[in-house]
Amino acid sequence: MGLEFNEETFRGDFSFKNSPKAIKRFPFPFPEDSYMYSVNMEPHVPGPKGSVFEHTFDVDEHYVSEMRDRAMVLADDPLRCQSLPHMTLAGWDLLELIMESKARDYPHWFELHKNGNKWHWINRPLEIEQKFTFLDETTLPCGPLEYITRQTQGDFTLQDQRDNNLFIEAGMVTTQADWSLDFDIGMSFQEWHAPVPMAHELGVFDRALKFLLKLQLGAPVRRFNWTMTVDPLLDTSPENYPKWGPTKTTLTMDNIGRRQHLRVELQTLHRLPRSNAIAFPIRAYLISFQDLVTVPKWARRLHRVIRDVPEPLATYKGFLRNRPLMVEYLSQFDDGKPTSPGWWPEPE
Amino acid sequence: MTNSVLEGTMRSRPVYGVLEPRPGKAHLIVADGEGAGAVVDLVARAGETAPAMLARTHIIYMPGPNGTDAFESLKALGAAQAFRTHDYSTAQPRLKKVLGDAHMGLQIYTTGTEGLMGQVLRDVMEAGLPAQAVQTEHRGSTVRRVQCVHCKGITENVRTDPFQCSHCGLHLFVRDHYSRRLAAYQGVNIDAEDPGEVPPAVERFK
Numbered sequence: 001m002g003l004e005f006n007e008e009t010f011r012g013d014f015s016f017k018n019s020p021k022a023i024k025r026f027p028f029p030f031p032e033d034s035y036m037y038s039v040n041m042e043p044h045v046p047g048p049k050g051s052v053f054e055h056t057f058d059v060d061e062h063y064v065s066e067m068r069d070r071a072m073v074l075a076d077d078p079l080r081c082q083s084l085p086h087m088t089l090a091g092w093d094l095l096e097l098i099m100e101s102k103a104r105d106y107p108h109w110f111e112l113h114k115n116g117n118k119w120h121w122i123n124r125p126l127e128i129e130q131k132f133t134f135l136d137e138t139t140l141p142c143g144p145l146e147y148i149t150r151q152t153q154g155d156f157t158l159q160d161q162r163d164n165n166l167f168i169e170a171g172m173v174t175t176q177a178d179w180s181l182d183f184d185i186g187m188s189f190q191e192w193h194a195p196v197p198m199a200h201e202l203g204v205f206d207r208a209l210k211f212l213l214k215l216q217l218g219a220p221v222r223r224f225n226w227t228m229t230v231d232p233l234l235d236t237s238p239e240n241y242p243k244w245g246p247t248k249t250t251l252t253m254d255n256i257g258r259r260q261h262l263r264v265e266l267q268t269l270h271r272l273p274r275s276n277a278i279a280f281p282i283r284a285y286l287i288s289f290q291d292l293v294t295v296p297k298w299a300r301r302l303h304r305v306i307r308d309v310p311e312p313l314a315t316y317k318g319f320l321r322n323r324p325l326m327v328e329y330l331s332q333f334d335d336g337k338p339t340s341p342g343w344w345p346e347p348e
Numbered sequence: 349m350t351n352s353v354l355e356g357t358m359r360s361r362p363v364y365g366v367l368e369p370r371p372g373k374a375h376l377i378v379a380d381g382e383g384a385g386a387v388v389d390l391v392a393r394a395g396e397t398a399p400a401m402l403a404r405t406h407i408i409y410m411p412g413p414n415g416t417d418a419f420e421s422l423k424a425l426g427a428a429q430a431f432r433t434h435d436y437s438t439a440q441p442r443l444k445k446v447l448g449d450a451h452m453g454l455q456i457y458t459t460g461t462e463g464l465m466g467q468v469l470r471d472v473m474e475a476g477l478p479a480q481a482v483q484t485e486h487r488g489s490t491v492r493r494v495q496c497v498h499c500k501g502i503t504e505n506v507r508t509d510p511f512q513c514s515h516c517g518l519h520l521f522v523r524d525h526y527s528r529r530l531a532a533y534q535g536v537n538i539d540a541e542d543p544g545e546v547p548p549a550v551e552r553f554k
């Protein structure tokens with residue numbers, strides 16, 4: 001593995017670590033001192049150099065180790081990757097989007113050569129080289145969705161569009177915040193969002209769906225979601241909840257800084273060209289509380305957000321029982337000073 | 349469609365209606381337990397068109413999870429075919445054959461417990477028939493079909509919340525989140541965070 005990629009684990013000894021550079025570019029999701037669900041979507045346009053928005057698909061220092069973790073999850077539970085039969089074309093669309101983006105944005109790591117439908121893909125960090133025929137499944141070791149998402153950080157779902165709705169009908173889901181692809185596959189937009197509190201009543205999902213149905217090719221959008229995770233565990237699946245649930249009871253003032261992580265999902269939405277499906281990459285970033293509080297504005301703000309977030313949200317996100325401890329820890333880093341709007345660090 | 353009166357408001361839960369006779373080349377009725385009463389009402393609603401409808405009707409019936417067996421009331425209707433079986437899995441090969449042979453204009457009616465209707469809807473969709481061809485009406489027991497999200501095993505006829513998974517033995521609470529594809533609610537380990545602390549089971553579904 002090259003110097004650019006960490007040798008680390010997201011299970012067992014949890015050797016995952018963010019470098020100072022990774023902390024600096026962490027996508028802190030709160031533009032203000034309070035949080036409530038909203039239709040928070042903006043164009044997914046290239047952001048500042050070095051930021052997680054610089055490229056369509058961010059490849060960072062955790063890439064190689066995350067892909068190793070995904071392979072382990074899939075070996076345990078192959079149902080984490082599923083695609084209903086009519087979604088294969090959307091899988092090819094996604095493969096094309098990712099290969100073209102990565103080859104364009106990271107030419108030193110990825111190369112894509114095309115000669116008509118004969119494609120040649122090189123992935124240097126994972127030491128993969130593949131010649132295949134685009135749109136011919138028999139020329140890849142597995143389906144196109146599984147093939148490309150075993151090489152791309154973040155979970156992915158593919159939504160078919162029909163009857164004025166979206167249906168989640170394919171996905172690779174190994175780093176999820178407690179929802180099951182196997183259970184949800186085939187559901188409509190309102191159905192798979194059914195467990196979310198408050199947002200239906202606020203009209204968030206009706207408006208978001210209306211917007212998405214009109215999503216245009218070449219004009220992707222993005223939004224943030226967030227939750228809390230004890231230890232840098234990527235696989236917080238409901239399937240394995242009996243394994244990770246008990247860790248929530250082991251937090252103390254002494255270990256919370258090291259073990260409690262803010263988990264941020266950078267979600268993007270892309271219209272796909274042939275299938276007219278929508279691809280939904282869900283990229284999870286983890287940061288320990290002790291690393292997060294090194295940025296004074298983030299420390300102040302996270303304290304206020306966690307203290308005031310409505311109880312139904314804290315319950316749904318699964319941190320209600322530890323909220324008092326989180327607030328106690330974070331309050332040490334909140335001097336009550338005002339914070340500036342926007343999520344970037346103060347120029348201090 | 350009238351809404352069901354079952355508890356819970358989660359948007360993934362199906363909504364059931366009242367069976368109405370619709371013109372069709374053939375009629376397939378799948379019912380269990382108290383659903384027999386809804387079938388009798390359906391035929392009554394057909395009025396003078398009932399004999400013509402019954403001449404093209406195939407009824408598949410099984411007792412409900414609470415033991416209710418009203419097959420005699422269905423046999424008395426005089427449908428072209430009336431078949432009684434033990435449970436859904438024994439009915440399934442016959443149902444799949446009928447769905448596979450179906451022509452345009454088949455009307456499908458299913459009534460009784462949620463577990464039965466959910467499985468019929470699933471098998472109809474799997475057979476490639478439009479879901480609009482199916483009408484549903486809930487009658488009788490409210491016991492649930494639940495998938496354990498951990499081991500993926502399905503437990504039929506769940507009465508209490510929490511309950512013990514019949515496959516892996518974990519104690520599960522029953523969510524209102526419902527999957528049409530699995531025709532099941534979701535069960536999640538209730539003592540995951542505090543192993544051993546299982547609250548007493550409450551009879552939520554009868």
Ligand code: HEM
Pocket residue numbers: 037038039040157159166168177178179180184192193194195196199204205208212223225226227278280313316317
């Ligand atoms: C089309 C792609 C999308 C997919 C596949 C998707 C999927 C999901 C899933 C599976 C959940 C977890 C539900 C559960 O508890 O079981 C969720 C939560 C949520 N989704 Fe989406 N979603 C999509 C788009 C959106 C959009 C565009 C919005 C914009 C408002 C949105 C807002 C939310 C919110 C607010 C939550 C609750 C998250 C939390 O509090 O942790 N989703 N979504």
